[in-house]
Amino acid sequence: MEHRLNERVKEIEISGIRKFFNLVGTTENMISLTIGQPDFHTPDHVKKAGIQAIEQNATVYTPNAGLLELKRAAAAFYEKKYHVSYKAESEVIVTVGASQAIDIALRTILQPGDEVMLPGPVYPGYEPIVHMCEAKTVIVDTTENNFRMTADLIEQSLTSRTKAIILPYPSNPTGVSLTDTELQDIAKLAKEHEIFILADEIYSEIVYERPHVSIATFLPQQTIVINGLSKSHAMTGWRIGLLFAPENIARHMLKVHQYNVSCASSVSQKAAVAALTSGIDDAIPMREEYKIRRDFAYDKLQSLGLKTVKPDGAFYFFVKMPESYTGSSFDFCLTLAKEYKVAVVPGSAFSANGEGWFRLSYACSIEDIRTGLERIEQFVIDLQK
Numbered sequence: 001m002e003h004r005l006n007e008r009v010k011e012i013e014i015s016g017i018r019k020f021f022n023l024v025g026t027t028e029n030m031i032s033l034t035i036g037q038p039d040f041h042t043p044d045h046v047k048k049a050g051i052q053a054i055e056q057n058a059t060v061y062t063p064n065a066g067l068l069e070l071k072r073a074a075a076a077f078y079e080k081k082y083h084v085s086y087k088a089e090s091e092v093i094v095t096v097g098a099s100q101a102i103d104i105a106l107r108t109i110l111q112p113g114d115e116v117m118l119p120g121p122v123y124p125g126y127e128p129i130v131h132m133c134e135a136k137t138v139i140v141d142t143t144e145n146n147f148r149m150t151a152d153l154i155e156q157s158l159t160s161r162t163k164a165i166i167l168p169y170p171s172n173p174t175g176v177s178l179t180d181t182e183l184q185d186i187a188k189l190a191k192e193h194e195i196f197i198l199a200d201e202i203y204s205e206i207v208y209e210r211p212h213v214s215i216a217t218f219l220p221q222q223t224i225v226i227n228g229l230s231k232s233h234a235m236t237g238w239r240i241g242l243l244f245a246p247e248n249i250a251r252h253m254l255k256v257h258q259y260n261v262s263c264a265s266s267v268s269q270k271a272a273v274a275a276l277t278s279g280i281d282d283a284i285p286m287r288e289e290y291k292i293r294r295d296f297a298y299d300k301l302q303s304l305g306l307k308t309v310k311p312d313g314a315f316y317f318f319v320k321m322p323e324s325y326t327g328s329s330f331d332f333c334l335t336l337a338k339e340y341k342v343a344v345v346p347g348s349a350f351s352a353n354g355e356g357w358f359r360l361s362y363a364c365s366i367e368d369i370r371t372g373l374e375r376i377e378q379f380v381i382d383l384q385k
Contacts, residue, residue: 006132008131008132008134009132011131013128027337027338027341027343029341030337030341030342030343031341031342031343031368031371031372031375032342032343032364032368033342033343033344033360033361033362033364033368033369033372034343034344034345034359034361035361035363036172036231036314036315036316036361036363037236037363038230038231038234038236038286038315038363039363039364039365040234040286040289041234042233042234042235042238042271043233043234043275043279043282045274045278045279046233046235046271046272046274046275046279046282047271048274049270049271049273049274050238050267050268050270050271052270053266053267053270053271054267058266058267058270059266059267060266061262061263061266062094062263062264062266062269063263064254064257064258064262064263065092065093065094065254065257065263066092066093066094066263066264066269067094067266067269067270067273068088068089069273070094070269070270070272070273070276071088071089071092071094072088073272073273073276073277074086074088074092074094074242074244074276075087075088075091075092075244076276076277077276077280078214078225078227078244080280081204081205081212081280082204082212082213082214082216082217083217084214084216084217084220084225084244086244087247090247090250090251091244091245091246091247091250092242092243092244092250093242093243093245093250093253093254093257094240094241094242094243094263094264094269094272095228095240095241095242095243095257095261095264096239096240096241096261096264096265097228097230097239097240097241098200098202098226098227098228098230098241098242099125099241100241100257100260100261101226101227101228101241101242101243102125102126102129102198102200102226103129103260104243104253104256104257104260105198105224105226105243105245105253106126106129106130106133106135106164106198107129107133107256108249108252108253108256109163109164109196109224109249110130110133110134110135110163110164111133111134111135111163112133112134112135113134113135113136113161114133114135114136114161114162114163114164115135115136115137115138115159115161115162115163116130116135116136116137116138116162116163116164116165116166117137117138117140117154117157117158117162117164117165117166118137118138118139118140118165118166118351119139119140119142119147119149119166119167119168119171120139120140120141120142120143120350120351120352120353120354121142121143121147121173121174121318121347121350121351121353121354121357122139122166122168122171122173122350122351122353123168123171123172123173123200123350124349124350124351126166126168127351135163136161138157138159138162139351139352139353140153140154140156140157141153141353142353143353143357146176146309147171147174147176147309147318148176148178148182149167149169149178149186150182150185150186151182151185151186151188151189154186154189155189158189158193162193162195163195163196164195164196164197164198165186165190165195165196165197165198166198166200167186167197167198167199167200167215168200168202169199169200169201169203169313170203170204170206170207170212170311170312170313170314171314172203172314172316173316173318173345173347173350173354173359174309174311174316174318175294175309175311175312175313175314175315175316175317175318176309176311176312177207177212177312177313178213178215179213180213183213183215183217183218184218186215187215187218187219187223188218190219190222191219191222194222195222196222196223196224197215197219197222197223197224198223198224198226199214199215199216199223199224199225199226200226201214201225201226201227202226202227202228202230202231203231203313203314204227204232204313205231205232205283205287206231206232206283206286206287206290206313206314206315207287207312207313208287208291208294208311208312208313209312210312212313216244220246221246223245224243224244224245224249224253225242225243225244225245226241226242226243227241227242227244228240228241228242229241229242229272229275229276231314232275232282232283233275233279233282233283234286235268235271235272235275238265238268238271238272239264239265239268240264240265240268240269240271240272241264290315290362290363292366293315293362293366293369294310294311294315294317294362296366296369296370297317297360297362297369297373298310298317300370300373300377301317301319301373304373304376304377304380305322305380306319306320306322306376306380307319307320308320315361315362315363316359316360316361316362317359317360317362318347318350318354318357318358318359318360319344319357319358319359319360320356320357321347321356321357321358322380322383324383324384325383328346328348328355329346329347329348329354329355329356329357329358330346330348332346332358333345333346333358335379336375336376336379339379340375340376340378340379341375342371342372342375342376344358344359344360344361344372344376345358345359345360345361346358347359360372
């Protein structure tokens with residue numbers, strides 16, 4: 001009966017990140033610098049809030065949009081951290097991870113034939129959803145612009161069908177963020193053309209040299225903000241995402257959310273309240289450790305002569321393959337894994353613009369980073385023989 005399935009679903013593929021991770025994940029003595037999973041544990045006070053929720057039988061359905069106390073905590077978090085105001089009652093939706101927030105946002109705003117602009121290289125979680133909405137992705141090549149999606153690049157690809165621009169920043173896979181000026185220029189362009197901005201800010205608490213700025217500051221009525229607790233509070237398995245949008249947009253997204261999952265886990269929501277209130281600064285010590293790892297890895301990559309852009313945030317490097325290697329990024333990473341026992345993600349997993357690059361995650365111990373980079377160094381040396 002496969003021939004009776006939705007053709008658009010059949011056309012999409014499993015994420016190249018997961019595909020490669022599964023391929024090398026069972027190899028003995030493998031150093032994995034692949035998955036963007038924090039190697040920290042969920043803070044104890046957050047875990048205790050989850051345990052308490054179970055003990056107090058908070059294990060029933062919540063309102064579709066989430067517990068009001070959590071939505072208030074989320075709105076207060078955004079107000080304090082990023083100076084953007086949202087009404088908790090009508091402009092915040094609690095989702096099953098940021099991924100579900102992306103899904104309901106795109107399914108609410110897109111119609112067949114619409115175009116959605118993304119920076120390339122880009123996290124592979126957006127394009128399949130756009131495709132299933134019968135819309136089209138337009139990938140803007142940022143490789144010659146230090147991976148920065150600017151208004152000038154966007155304007156070159158605008159058409160009458162452009163419905164939305166997705167801005168993931170800090171970026172997965174490059175770690176690059178955007179400046180206030182760049183965001184203001186994009187906001188001005190989007191306002192002029194009545195284009196939605198989908199701002200994926202899941203890494204907003206993992207920024208280094210300057211504070212995160214939300215583009216919603218400059219374009220509140222057209223911006224849909226995606227965030228969550230997976231990265232900031234090491235809560236990937238709790239599956240709590242947050243969607244912020246103007247009331248006239250959010251009320252329609254809530255309908256899609258309602259019929260999609262009904263509500264997020266009640267236990268996870270209770271834990272999330274603790275994360276966003278007493279744990280409002282839980283990300284700071286994690287961020288400081290990531291910065292140490294980033295600086296260590298950057299210095300090593302520089303010493304190897306491998307081209308990369310120093311990340312502003314998140315926990316990834318996007319690294320150019322050595323010029324002496326002429327094969328594909330997939331083959332490069334496969335050889336690196338099989339012969340040198342270090343796993344990174346092929347750049348091709350992040351759109352065609354990522355070919356010739358690979359992503360290296362430093363969301364792991366500095367010992368693993370050191371060992372992994374030493375093995376990469378040996379591969380680079382062997383390529384020159």
